[in-house]
Amino acid sequence: MPIQYYIYLCLTLFTIGVIGVLTRRNAIIVFMCIELMLNAVNLLLVAFSKMHHGIAITHNGSPSAGIEGQLFVFFIMVVAAAEVSVGLAIIVMLYRNTHSVDINFLNRLKN
């Protein structure tokens, strides 16, 4: 499979995430779109890792070439899990104070 197909797929998914952040007002949906963008990047990292691996083994390179890409994905997932726990706690706190999840309430941080 040419690498371009994966790049186009991931760019499409990433753009859908960007459009979601720009067009939705519900803080939880915005957060989910950020997760979507993270997943698009993860998929692209794995595709590049396999591309690098394929090139390395045809040139008799190291048998573990390209493994870094998959480890980065692992660490991105770790950071995403930590981010979600803190972010959802912030959204719950916002809901408790304003009884809404509208992000327009966040345009003023004071009061």
Added chain:
Amino acid sequence: MGTTDILFFFLSALAVFSAIMVLVSKSPVHSVLWLIAVFFAISGHYVLLNAQFLAIVNLIVYAGAIMVLFLFVIMLMNLNAETEPQKHVWAKLAGVISGGCFLMVLVSLVRQATDLQNKAVLMKTGDIGLIGNLGKALFSDYVVPFEITSVLFLSAMVGAVVIGKK
């Protein structure tokens, strides 16, 4: 066109369609369910790329843990389509147009990138995605970042508790 190609295009179409449905759905619960479909499609892509460890971790962590957390928060707040705040239609149109411009610029950039010509992704074969090889790399070369993530998780846990408590 082999089975791998058909699966690739099917999973890609599923992922893009579900991602669009995440945005289009009025009810937040439906958005979460469509996002789970996106994660399943992406896990299918990982299996196609023979990254089996990441496929399973993606299902367990994203589709399992994180999406349950989202669903829990949405149901805790009792959000539904009636309470959903909506942006003005012009703001939505501006968002879609700017996102489309972003996509267009990036696609044209990829199309003329000479570094990416005639490069293929290794499908189905290659054993770097198996758990043994990933584990060896993780616990030899990347053991310090791996241990630092435990500190990150601890601080995230403390932060979530502190924010949620007041």
